[in-house]
Amino acid sequence: MTQRYADFMSNQNLANPFRTVDENMLGFSGAQALGKSKDPNHKDAASHIDYHVRRNPDYHKPGDSGVKDRMRHAVAKKLGYNV
16 A cells, blocks of 8 residues: 555545535525525525625636535625524
């Protein structure tokens, strides 16, 4: 076994090798699970977060949806949601 492979294996989560959750991502369904909005102008947290995310011009560029999920997560944290 090479040292490079040993380093790779030591950094793996061997208890749950199929874990692929990125803690810095928040999809729309995850935003819906946050419940009620902190702003009375929006009915739920998902619409409040997406309102602010869509104001960013980078959101409307075609590409990886993961980028949009990371943007949604950052906005949710900035707005004070517990994500």
